[in-house]
Structure formats: C-alpha cells, structure tokens
Amino acid sequence: MSIFKKVKFPTAHTILFIIAAVVCILTWVIPAGQYDRLSYDDENRVFIVQSQEGAVTHPVTQETLNKLTIQISLEKFTTGAISKPISIPNTYKNLKGHPQGLVGFIQAPLKGIMKSADIILLVLIIGGLISIVNATKAFEAGIAWLAEKLRGREFILIIMVTTLIALGGTTFGLEEETIAFYPILIPIFLAARYDALVCIASIYVGSSVGTLASTVNPFSTIIASDAAGINWTEGLTSRLIMLVLGLILCIAYIIRYAQRVKKDASRSLIHDQKEEIEKQFMGSMASTNTLLNRRLKLVLAIFASTFLVMVYGVSQLGWWFLEMTSVFLAGALLIGLIAQINEKQFVTEFMSGAKDLLSVAFIIGIARGITVLMEDGQVSDTLLFYASELTSGMNKGLFINVTFLLYNGLAFFIPSSSGMAVLTMPIMSPLADSVGIGREIMVNAYQFGVGLFKFISPTGILLASLALVNVGYNKWLKFIMPLVLLLAILAMVMLTFGAYF
Incomplete structure (x- = not known):
C-alpha cells in the first residue's frame, strides 16, 4: 500500500498528453469517414456542397434543400443564422484511413497552441492585469472590506457568484472568459x-449549469435550433425549468460542502494544499492593514469595469477574443497611470503576471491539439454515423435518453458546442420525427448532454481552471461526480417527460 501512496496523480499537461496518445491509437481503430457538407456562399449567392469528389454549386432555393433532405428553411442560411457548413443527411461515406502517428502526436499540441492563440493571449494579458492590480494593494484592501461585510453570511457569496455566472452561461455561453475570475x-x-475548491465550483459549475440549460445562447440554443429547422423559442420553457432546478441543485450542493469545510477545515478535499494555496493567493494580506481609500476604490472600479465592458461587448456588440483582450490591456494601462506605477515596475509586474498563467495557456493549447488529432484522423463523423444508427427505431423514452448519453460521449470528441450543433443536428433531428417526438426535445438532449459532460471534460477549459490553483483532476472528480449523477437524473427525467407530454 505504501507504494501506491507514493504514486501521484499526473499533472493536467500529462493527462492531456495521455488522452492525445489514446486518440492517436483510436484513429488506427475507428474507420475514417465523413458526411458531405453544405455551406452558403453569401457573396455569390449559391449553395456549395463539399464532398470527397469536390465542390458542387446549387441554386439558393428551398427546393435545393428539400432535394438534399435538409429540413431547414432557406432564410436560416440567407440571414446568417447558420454560417458554418452543416452535415447533409444520408451522405456518410467511408474514407481512406488517416491514422495519426508519432509526427501527428508531436505536432498536435503545437497546432493546438497556434489555433488557440487568441484565447492564450487573453489569458496572458489577464495575468498581467491582475499582477498590476496586486501591485497597488487594491485587492488586499477590497478583500478585507468584503470579508467584514459578509461576516456570518458568507454563503451569500456562493449564491451570488454561481447565479451571476450561470446567467452569463445561459444567455451568451460564458465559459472561456471565466478563466479571468479565479x-x-x-x-x-x-x-x-472556505477552500479554493468552493470558489472553483461556484465559477465553473455556474458556467456549466448555465450552458447545460442554455436559453438564448446563440452559440448553442439558437444555432442548434436553426440546424434542426425549428424556432429557438420552441422548448424554451423546459430549458428555463431545467435552469432553475439545476441551479438550485448546484448551489445547494456547493453550500453543503462549503459549510462542512468551514466547520472543520480538515474535511476539505484539498486540505493538504491549504497552506500552499493561501500563500499563493493571500500572500501577506492577513498581516497588512491596507485601507480602501479613494484611489484603491477607483482601481477596483476600473478593474471591475473591464469585465462589465467585456460581458456587454460579447453579448451585445459581437465581440470576440481580440476585443476582449484589448479591454483588459487598456484596463492595465489605465490602472498603472492612476496608481502612478513607474514604467520599469509596470513592465516587471505585468510580465510576472503573464508568466504565472503561462502554464494555463499551454494547457489550453494542448487540449485544442486533441481536437486537431480527431479532425486530422477524420473519426468524428464516423462516431456520429454509428450514434444515429444506434438510436434508430427505439421507442420515445429510450430513444431520447440514449441520445442524451450519446451526446455526453460525442462531447469528448467534439468539444465545441456550436460545432456539435451544425454537425449533428441535421443528422439527428430527423430521427426525432421517426419516433414521434418534437425536434425541440432533440435540441434539449443535445444541450443537456454536451453541458453535463463539461462538468468533467478534460478537453475543455476545466483542466486550465484547475491548474490555476494546482488542484488535481482526481480531486475535482471526487468532488463533482455526485453532483453530475444528480444532474444526469434530473436531465433524463426532464427529457422523458418532454418526450411523452
């Protein structure tokens, strides 16, 4: 037994490399295959069907869509609601294998880093901004003030953070951006x-339950409904109910653990890291008495404003990573001027903060590299084909619950929610017609399945979030799995009810 105690769970980087190696092996086992793709060329006003034989243009008419058995209205394409190429039903073909070998394995993380340059840059700039704010001691003063205000009512913090982030997740898919909050x-x-795990849970679980029960999220709900050929408002009531019930369940679960830790710190799942984490994040805060003066209040106000501006820009102005990163860089420069930090100290502090998050940046790139391996190996469509074959002919209840479980599995291979929607909905939604359930229930099965897997997904943003606090993936699984099982039961009850009533 002493030998096993000495064996440590691998780091996030190593876990991802192991998964990448397994995916490489799978590309030798799973046959390569692909559906034909349909895209709309707005400039030339034509449909383009891309197959292994090449690209063929078609007139932009509803008749063209009907011939291709795509049950989606023409306006979904012409208005830009569907902007990515979608899979064409009944066009799956086996391809010559593209197994990924040693070269592909080595190059995958490098390709992943290149493809993730936008979010990696965002993370590094946020690291610099946080270091600048730390240098002003505004965090120390603000935390001391907030701790005093919430004394005896700290659970409000859990409710507030989890709810606000869940609202961001359900409305515009707040996910990668949460890396800035930890x-x-x-x-x-x-x-x-509380321990750091309570904070991670409040942020990450809030984001995940919000995306699981997305209501108006354009990157999942709307694009999936469009690809299924229905209005996004269909099924909205059931998603709202799932959001409320799921959020209550998650908050209760986090508070139960948090109160247990508060009463007895030794019951924390990361108790062995308590001193290390407090030293990393609290520093000398406990021994200093920095007052929250006007200048520090202004620093914190500007810092908070960068996030408010980011949220508004993403949700209302169509911003993406370049604009978000620009806001955080501008915030760092403005705070540096207000706090009168000299040029040399500013550069030193900013670079130090960016360096602290470099490990997280690499994790994001390596995780993206796994997706690159699956794309190059051309196995994702094969898995989708067999999933659709498996569910064909089932009764309502069994069909929708098996579909939900299949989406959990597919989410490992296709971590992008929008990518999953445009690839799977044109194939899976007609199956709903064959068993007599509404296509909105299929959209819900997709959302619940993809959203639930995010709670444990090693190929998403989770490992990067855990790496910020140096919390092991094994400890997260120990904490989160009971909640995942409870949410799975809730989702299956909701889907079954929707299929029959």
Missing part, C-alpha cells in the same frame, strides 16, 4: 474561510 475571487473565498 485569481480575483479565490482570495475572497479563502477570506470567508
């Missing part, structure tokens, strides 16, 4: 005598 909120949770 370094700011963890000291606040620690000051409230």
Whole structure:
C-alpha cells in the first residue's frame, strides 16, 4: 500500500498528453469517414456542397434543400443564422484511413497552441492585469472590506457568484472568459474561510449549469435550433425549468460542502494544499492593514469595469477574443497611470503576471491539439454515423435518453458546442420525427448532454481552471461526480417527460 501512496496523480499537461496518445491509437481503430457538407456562399449567392469528389454549386432555393433532405428553411442560411457548413443527411461515406502517428502526436499540441492563440493571449494579458492590480494593494484592501461585510453570511457569496455566472452561461455561453475570475475571487473565498475548491465550483459549475440549460445562447440554443429547422423559442420553457432546478441543485450542493469545510477545515478535499494555496493567493494580506481609500476604490472600479465592458461587448456588440483582450490591456494601462506605477515596475509586474498563467495557456493549447488529432484522423463523423444508427427505431423514452448519453460521449470528441450543433443536428433531428417526438426535445438532449459532460471534460477549459490553483483532476472528480449523477437524473427525467407530454 505504501507504494501506491507514493504514486501521484499526473499533472493536467500529462493527462492531456495521455488522452492525445489514446486518440492517436483510436484513429488506427475507428474507420475514417465523413458526411458531405453544405455551406452558403453569401457573396455569390449559391449553395456549395463539399464532398470527397469536390465542390458542387446549387441554386439558393428551398427546393435545393428539400432535394438534399435538409429540413431547414432557406432564410436560416440567407440571414446568417447558420454560417458554418452543416452535415447533409444520408451522405456518410467511408474514407481512406488517416491514422495519426508519432509526427501527428508531436505536432498536435503545437497546432493546438497556434489555433488557440487568441484565447492564450487573453489569458496572458489577464495575468498581467491582475499582477498590476496586486501591485497597488487594491485587492488586499477590497478583500478585507468584503470579508467584514459578509461576516456570518458568507454563503451569500456562493449564491451570488454561481447565479451571476450561470446567467452569463445561459444567455451568451460564458465559459472561456471565466478563466479571468479565479485569481480575483479565490482570495475572497479563502477570506470567508472556505477552500479554493468552493470558489472553483461556484465559477465553473455556474458556467456549466448555465450552458447545460442554455436559453438564448446563440452559440448553442439558437444555432442548434436553426440546424434542426425549428424556432429557438420552441422548448424554451423546459430549458428555463431545467435552469432553475439545476441551479438550485448546484448551489445547494456547493453550500453543503462549503459549510462542512468551514466547520472543520480538515474535511476539505484539498486540505493538504491549504497552506500552499493561501500563500499563493493571500500572500501577506492577513498581516497588512491596507485601507480602501479613494484611489484603491477607483482601481477596483476600473478593474471591475473591464469585465462589465467585456460581458456587454460579447453579448451585445459581437465581440470576440481580440476585443476582449484589448479591454483588459487598456484596463492595465489605465490602472498603472492612476496608481502612478513607474514604467520599469509596470513592465516587471505585468510580465510576472503573464508568466504565472503561462502554464494555463499551454494547457489550453494542448487540449485544442486533441481536437486537431480527431479532425486530422477524420473519426468524428464516423462516431456520429454509428450514434444515429444506434438510436434508430427505439421507442420515445429510450430513444431520447440514449441520445442524451450519446451526446455526453460525442462531447469528448467534439468539444465545441456550436460545432456539435451544425454537425449533428441535421443528422439527428430527423430521427426525432421517426419516433414521434418534437425536434425541440432533440435540441434539449443535445444541450443537456454536451453541458453535463463539461462538468468533467478534460478537453475543455476545466483542466486550465484547475491548474490555476494546482488542484488535481482526481480531486475535482471526487468532488463533482455526485453532483453530475444528480444532474444526469434530473436531465433524463426532464427529457422523458418532454418526450411523452
């Protein structure tokens, strides 16, 4: 037994490399295959069907869509609601294998880093911004003030953070952006005598349950409904109910664990890291008495404003990573001027903060590299084909629940929610017609399945989030799996009810 105690769970980087190796092996086992793709060329006003034989243009008419057995209205394409190529039903073909070998394995993380340059840059700039704010001691003063205000009512912090982030997740898919919140909120949770796992859960679980029960999220709900040929408002009531019930369940679960840790710190799943984490995030805060003066209040106000501007820009102005990163860089420069940080100290602090998140940036790139391996190996469509074959001919209840479980599995191979929608909905939604259930229930099965897997997905943003606090994936699984099982039961009950009533 002593030998096993000495064996440590591998780091996030190693876990991802192991998964990448397994995916490489799968590309030798799973046959390569692909559906034909349909895209709309707005400039030339034509449909383009891309197959292995080449590209063929078709007139932009509803008749063309009907001939291709695509039950989606023409306006979904012409208005830009569907902008990515979609899979064409009944066109799956086996291809010559593209197994990925040693070269592909080595190049995958490098390709992943190149493809993830936008989010990696965002993470590094956020690291620099946080370091600049730290240098002003505004965090120290703000945390001391907030801890005093919430004394005896710290659970409000859990409810507030989880709910707000869930609202971001359900409305515009707040996910990657949450990486910015951990370094700011963890000291606040620690000051409230919770452990860092409570903070991670409040942020990550909030985001995940929000995306699981997306209501108006254009990157999942709307694009999936469009690809299924229905209006996004169909099924909205059931998603709202799932959001409320799921959020209540998640908050209750986190508070139960948090209160247990607060009463007895030794019951924390990361108790062995308590001193290390407090030193990393609290520093000398406990021994200093920095007052929250006007200048520091202004620093914190500007810092908070960068996130408000980011949320508004993403949700209302169509911003993406370049614009978000620009806001955080501008915030760092403005805070540096207000706090009168000299040029040399500013550069030193900013670079130090970026360096602290470099490990997280690499994790994001390596995770994206796994997706590159699957794309190059051309196995994702094969898995979709067999999934559709498996569910064909089942009764309503069994069909929708098996579909939900299949989406959990497919989410490992296709981590992008929008990519999953445009690839699978044109294939899977007609199956709903064959068993007599509404296509909105299929959209819900997709959302619940993809959303639930995000709670444990090693190929998403989870490992990067855990790496910020140096919390092992094994400890996260130990914490989160009971909640995942409860949410799975809730989702299956909701889907079964929707299929029959």
